[in-house]
Amino acid sequence: MGIVSSVGRRHGRNSQNRVSDQRTVQELLNKIPARLGGAEGALNERMIEGICSDKLYLAILTFQKKTLPQVADGHVDPGSRTFTEMERLANMHDLVVGAAKAVSDAMAEADRRQAVIDHAVDQMEGNVPGSNPWDVDGSDAPLSGIVPYMAGPGVASVARIPIPGTNGLALELSPRGWVPPTGSTSTIFIQDVTGKKHLRLDYGYNTKSKTIDYHWNRGGAAKNVWGIQDHTTVGRGGKILYRAGKYLRWGGRVLLVVGVALDIWSIVQSSKPLRRTTQVVFGWAGAWAGCEGGGAVVGGIGTFIEPGGGTAVGGFVGCIGGGIGGYLFGSKVGGVVYDWAEDTFFTPLPAADQP
DSSP states (O other): OOOSSOEEEETTEEOOOOHHHHHHHHHHHHHSOGGGTOOTTOOOOOOBTTBOOHHHHHHHHHHHHHHOGGGOSSEEOTTOHHHHHHHHHHHHHHHHHHHHHHHHHHHHHHHHHHHHHHHHHHHHTTOSTTOOOOOOOOTTOOSOTTHHHHHHHHHHTTOOEEOTTSSSOEEESSOOSOOOTTOOSEEEEEEOTTSSSEEEEEEEEETTTTEEEEEEEEESSHHHHHOOOTTEEOOHHHHHHHHHHHHHHHHHHHHHHHHHHHHHHHHHHOSSHHHHHHHHHHHHHHHHHHHHHHHHHHHHHHHHHSTTHHHHHHHHHHHHHHHHHHHHHHHHHHHHHHHHHHTOOOOOOOOOOOO
């Protein structure tokens, strides 16, 4: 979203005020809460080519006085500080709405799955009319209770964590698209599936600061989404995040391999290998879904706090936590599903004569 000409009034005189540009400014202001100087949905002006209405002009001026008092003139230029700040706050609103919806959807799905499990457990305990208690002795328990805690960071090291409100950008630890023959010097990547639109945390020579430092490199998308400029230097927090991304990428993959190996061995050692296999498959599927879902929700919240750095921290924390919980949840579901199938008898239908 952008404008190609000026909107508002300067020194009491109308700016260019193309209808399409006025509409863009009005939409941005309507997304911004009143406490931040926005219109919060109160603007619904009829657009006239070349003329800015009194309400739109006052809305622009109110926003500037609240957020950028040093440039408060009731006028918005393409690429100006006023327009950039409008976009940033409006995008934060979209992220909050997206995160709230993701949380609501996740809670609804969790409730649905919990109801299925509760019903299955009631059947196992003989609490459902017509059901008998099941005898599950637990001899096929996992070899090691540490596997779920390997699954969280393990999946996070290879997952693609979607970020709400960014039109297809996702958080990853590996680059997409073209990579220099010597390899990438970045460790955190917020990118689309092609890698052409990206925000990556890099360490090296910064053409903007003229020194070697930790900074964000932008490829097309970040400015439009969050207003982050190319070669933006990051502080100590960025340095810690850069190193954490490096350690998680390689350390997580080691945990992933070890966790899978332990699960394979637990299948071999189990008294019920088919049941244990079902648990393992459901566990890793749950870890992957939990990682992506949890990462998306917490990453969206992190973006609201600090676009870029907060996105990465929230995304990976949510992914690791969701991966651990997803493995535990999925493994339990797998065992319940297997036990239900094993104790279920299907009566064949009688053969019917051909018409």
